[in-house]
Amino acid sequence: MRVLITGGAGYIGSTIASACLDAGHEVVIVDDFSQGRREFVTDRVAYAGDIADAALMDRIFSEHSIDIVVHCAAAIVVPESVARPLFYYENNVGKTLDLLAAMERRGVHRIVFSSSASLYGDPTDGQLAVTERSPIAPGSPYARTKYVMEMALSDAAHGSDLRAIALRYFNPIGADPRLRTGQQRPHPSHALGKMLDAWLERGTFTITGCDWNTPDGTGIRDYLHVWDLAMAHVRAIERFDVVTGSEPYRVINIGRGEGVSVRELAEAFQAATGEPLDIAEGPARPGDVLGAYAVVDTAHAELGWTATLTVADGIRDAIAWIPKRKELLGY
Ligand SMILES: NC(=O)c1ccc[n+]([C@@H]2O[C@H](COP(=O)([O-])OP(=O)(O)OC[C@H]3O[C@@H](n4cnc5c(N)ncnc54)[C@H](O)[C@@H]3O)[C@@H](O)[C@H]2O)c1
Structure with missing residues (x-):
């Protein structure tokens, strides 16, 4: 397939591009490089610009006979979305509508959209596993976009x-296991990012929120290796026509299907580094959520996909990426 990846110079889009190339697909990237890195696309067909630039998108679609769009381009920082909601709606909604208009003009009818588990509300019944039919309650402007x-x-x-x-x-979490690309943001705000910061700076990792209704009181997430996530896109591209055959719009959870608490993640992190991490406990921050994990039956059945890498693999590759990032990006 010929795949156009929007945001293909970002963390996830660049990994999807590598996975598609490895699987023998042709890849074209468009990225405005607001967050993406030129170093991630040096060996790839890439266009610099905005997905809302009609002339640029018409040019890309006329120069390449694109079969499918994987739409990763978005602004993604939740607190920033609270401070700048209209920018988020413009970038993530308005410009996606422009992209869809360009696709319609050029007769491209297939899209895989990067959505988010942040759409799900906090469980009220202690049920931490969410299916695609679980209640939706997006808690931020980002999630609402x-x-x-x-x-x-x-x-x-x-x-x-x-x-x-x-x-x-x-x-x-993690990086391309071959370390072609990885997380380009130096200080991602998720728990693993904060653990890496604390470990590198010989500081303290603070667990924010220890009173949640979970077995050990700390929040639950479904950590998924970014390579597994990229492979889910390869499957979605390859099975697209079958999956959308009877129903033209499908929603599919992509996770490992396992809840991991912050304390458990900290234990796995210490096992990976072989060093103790200085850990403190603090209150939950505004906007923090208890979390959830995915029921992944649809992904298994429809995509024939299942995560193959472990949380420990993700931690290992996140750590391995740090010196590579320094070499490639200079920080
Ligand atoms: N990282 C996560 O934890 C996570 C979780 C769920 C969903 N997602 C979604 O996955 C997608 C990729 O996220 P990521 O973590 O790789 O973020 P990222 O910021 O690394 O990648 C997004 C890319 O899109 C580009 N971009 C943004 N607006 C653009 C525009 N208008 N035109 C062209 N390029 C534009 C940026 O330069 C960047 O390279 C996003 O849609 C995000 O919402 C991410």
């Missing part, structure tokens, strides 16, 4: 030739 786009894609798929698969990612 994803929800709005899911609704728009569903409406468009039912009213036009468009077909769409929304993949709801849980919590990607």
Whole structure:
């Protein structure tokens, strides 16, 4: 397949690009490099620019006969979305509509959309496993931009030739195991990012929130190796026509299907480094959530995909990426 990856110079998009190339697909990337890195696309067909630039998108679609779009481009920082909601709606919703218009003009009808587990509300009944039919309660402007786009894609798929698969990612960690690309942000705000910072700076990792209704009181996430996530896209691309055959809009959870608490992640981190981590306990921050993990039956059945890498593998590759990032990006 010829795949256009928007945001293909970012953390996840660049990993998807590597996985697609390894699987023998042709890849074209468009990225405005607001967060993406030029170093991630030096050996790839890449266009610099905005997905809302109609002339650029028409040029890309006319220069390459694209079969499918994997739409990763978005602004992704939750606290920033609270401070700048209109920018988030413009970038993640308005510009995605422009992308869809460009696809329609050029007769490209397949899209895989990067959605997010942040759409799910906190469980009220102690049930931490969520299916695609679990209640939706996006808790931030960022998550709501994803929800709005899911609704728009569903409406468009039912009213036009468009077909769409929304993949709801849980919590990607790690890097391409071959270390071609990885997390380009130096201080990601998730728990593993904070553990890495504490370990590198010989500081303290503070668990924010120890009173949640979970077995050890700390929040639960479904950490997923970014390479497994990328492979889920390869499967979605390859099985797209089958998966959307009877229903033009599909939603699929992408996780390992296992809840890991912050304390358990800290234990796995210490096992990976072989060093003790200085750990403190603090209150939950505003906006923190208890969390959830994925029921992944749909991904198994529809994509023939299952995660093959462990949380320990993700931690190992996140650590291995740090010197490589320094070499490649200079920090
Ligand atoms: N990282 C996560 O934990 C996570 C979880 C769930 C879903 N997602 C989704 O996955 C996708 C990729 O996330 P990521 O972690 O790789 O983020 P990222 O910031 O590394 O990648 C996004 C890329 O999109 C580019 N971009 C943004 N707006 C653009 C525009 N208007 N035109 C062209 N390029 C643009 C950025 O330069 C960047 O390279 C996003 O849609 C995000 O919402 C991420």
